Amino acid sequence: MNRTISNPQYLLILEKCSTLNQLKQIHAQFITRGLARFTYITSKLLSFSATFDINYAQTIFNQITIPTIFHFNSIISAYSKQQMGIQLYTKMRNNSIQPNDYTFPALVRTCDCLHSLVQVHGQIVKLGSVSDVYVTSSLISMYANYEAVGLAKQVFEESLFKNVVCCTSLITGCFSNGLVDDACKVFDEMPERNDVSYSAMISGFVKNEMFNEAIELFCQMKKCGMVNPNRSVLLNILNACGAVGGFDIGRSIHCQLVDECFSIDLDFGTALIDFYAKCGDIEKAKDVFNTMPCKDVATWSAMILGLATNGENEMAFELFEEMERDGPVPNEITFVALLVACNHKTLLKKAWCLLGKMNKVYDLQLTIEHYGCMVDLLARSGQLKEAEILIKLMPMAPDGAIWGSFLHGCLTHNEIHLAEAGGKHLLELEPKHSGRYVFLANMCANNGSWEGVIKLRKMMTERKVDIDPGWSFIEVNGIVNKFFVDDQCHPQAKDLHEILQLLNNILMN
DNA sequence: ATAGGGTTAG
Numbered sequence: 001m002n003r004t005i006s007n008p009q010y011l012l013i014l015e016k017c018s019t020l021n022q023l024k025q026i027h028a029q030f031i032t033r034g035l036a037r038f039t040y041i042t043s044k045l046l047s048f049s050a051t052f053d054i055n056y057a058q059t060i061f062n063q064i065t066i067p068t069i070f071h072f073n074s075i076i077s078a079y080s081k082q083q084m085g086i087q088l089y090t091k092m093r094n095n096s097i098q099p100n101d102y103t104f105p106a107l108v109r110t111c112d113c114l115h116s117l118v119q120v121h122g123q124i125v126k127l128g129s130v131s132d133v134y135v136t137s138s139l140i141s142m143y144a145n146y147e148a149v150g151l152a153k154q155v156f157e158e159s160l161f162k163n164v165v166c167c168t169s170l171i172t173g174c175f176s177n178g179l180v181d182d183a184c185k186v187f188d189e190m191p192e193r194n195d196v197s198y199s200a201m202i203s204g205f206v207k208n209e210m211f212n213e214a215i216e217l218f219c220q221m222k223k224c225g226m227v228n229p230n231r232s233v234l235l236n237i238l239n240a241c242g243a244v245g246g247f248d249i250g251r252s253i254h255c256q257l258v259d260e261c262f263s264i265d266l267d268f269g270t271a272l273i274d275f276y277a278k279c280g281d282i283e284k285a286k287d288v289f290n291t292m293p294c295k296d297v298a299t300w301s302a303m304i305l306g307l308a309t310n311g312e313n314e315m316a317f318e319l320f321e322e323m324e325r326d327g328p329v330p331n332e333i334t335f336v337a338l339l340v341a342c343n344h345k346t347l348l349k350k351a352w353c354l355l356g357k358m359n360k361v362y363d364l365q366l367t368i369e370h371y372g373c374m375v376d377l378l379a380r381s382g383q384l385k386e387a388e389i390l391i392k393l394m395p396m397a398p399d400g401a402i403w404g405s406f407l408h409g410c411l412t413h414n415e416i417h418l419a420e421a422g423g424k425h426l427l428e429l430e431p432k433h434s435g436r437y438v439f440l441a442n443m444c445a446n447n448g449s450w451e452g453v454i455k456l457r458k459m460m461t462e463r464k465v466d467i468d469p470g471w472s473f474i475e476v477n478g479i480v481n482k483f484f485v486d487d488q489c490h491p492q493a494k495d496l497h498e499i500l501q502l503l504n505n506i507l508m509n
Numbered sequence: 510a511t512a513g514g515g516t517t518a519g
Binding site for chain 2: 007008011038039040041043044047069070073074077100101102103104105106108109132133134135136137138139140141163164165166167168169170171172173194195196197198199200201202203204230231232233235236267333
């Protein structure tokens with residue numbers, strides 16, 4: 001290293017380190033050149049070393065005879081994921097060092113429970129850092145993390161400056177606690193929005209399975225043109241497009257990725273495979289799979305599931321064989337995909353074999369999804385007694401999907417007498433799920449049990465279950481057209497219905 | 510002369 005290098009240049013070299021060894025060399029230089037006595041050098045070194053090895057950072061910290069606020073802030077920040085921050089904070093206070101606004105965000109993130117968070121919040125109030133946006137935004141997101149969304153809202157309400165980040169923290173917090181309407185309200189009222197605020201909204205919608213809402217917001221975002229969709233937005237929108245069959249929008253994202261030379265990495269590749277497969281374009285899904293330079297277990301699982309759901313069962317099993325030969329080690333999700341492949345042709349024997357293999361060869365535990373597939377398989381093949389036994393035997397509580405499969409089986413195999421108990425469970429598990437009532441009512445009607453239908457109707461009114469009208473949209477020339485069931489609002493509704501009628505007539509003849 | 514918050518994952 002050159003003798004004439006100045007101190008600021010050392011800092012630049014420090015930031016270019018990509019391994020711990022390089023960092024150690026620089027550290028050695030600092031010591032031999034007598035730079036280790038400068039606070040700004042050691043605190044930079046400290047915060048930087050933590051990105052490689054927290055223990056090395058601790059060693060550096062221990063060597064500092066009189067640590068300053070900078071050193072403490074760096075080490076607290078480094079430890080913030082390991083719950084050591086509070087201890088260091090106490091040590092700092094014992095050294096008679098006053099914390100500052102830079103101390104608290106890291107200290108807040110270090111809290112491992114609501115109790116310690118409240119204590120830190122107390123310190124923040126006492127020492128007058130409540131008006132700092134960095135502090136409030138970290139408090140909001142951590143309160144929401146510990147399901148104290150009420151406290152998160154309170155911090156937000158009481159803070160004088162509500163910038164983009166504070167609002168985004170609260171949006172995420174509301175979504176993760178199921179308060180979708182509150183999240184939307186914050187978003188509507190926020191003074192400015194950036195890519196992260198949009199990604200918080202869109203990922204929140206997707207997490208709550210509100211796919212159309214996510215896509216609608218994405219279209220709005222593009223229309224206003226002020227903010228570019230980031231990685232998180234694009235991945236979530238691909239997911240949503242797969243869920244609702246938004247083929248054109250998803251495909252345009254793929255084109256955009258290619259145009260902008262965004263590399264189709266693991267996440268994008270897997271998302272694209274899943275998206276194309278769900279939209280029924282299995283060939284395009286295969287193209288993406290075959291051109292990806294590296295694939296992980298999620299990529300392989302997505303491809304196997306795609307083949308399975310598109311009726312290419314044999315291909316799905318062949319791909320699994322290839323995976324076992326020279327792909328990544330399969331996981332639980334791979335086996336869910338394989339069971340789905342069995343489902344489409346009701347390959348019961350094969351499914352039991354796969355479960356055995358999963359357990360014995362790969363030492364994987366069965367999850368509720370695997371039981372769900374098996375119940376569905378048994379119910380489809382008419383083995384309703386066996387399905388019922390499996391439901392009783394499974395180690396976890398059956399969910400709505402499992403009872404749903406069972407009841408569908410009862411209906412198709414005309415074993416209505418087995419359905420009653422299942423129906424009760426289903427409505428207990430999902431009392432607000434309108435689709436379940438409709439299904440059960442149809443089942444009663446099929447069976448001529450009109451009193452059953454009336455009973456279900458009554459339950460729906462009592463429990464205030466609304467049937468949300470279904471809606472979808474289609475993008476034409478960049479304009480999103482939204483339609484509800486039986487919708488007559490569209491300016492061309494009349495023509496549309498006439499054309500549909502015409503098509504219907506052609507199909508019938 | 511330094512430093513801090515929100516999205517991306519089940």
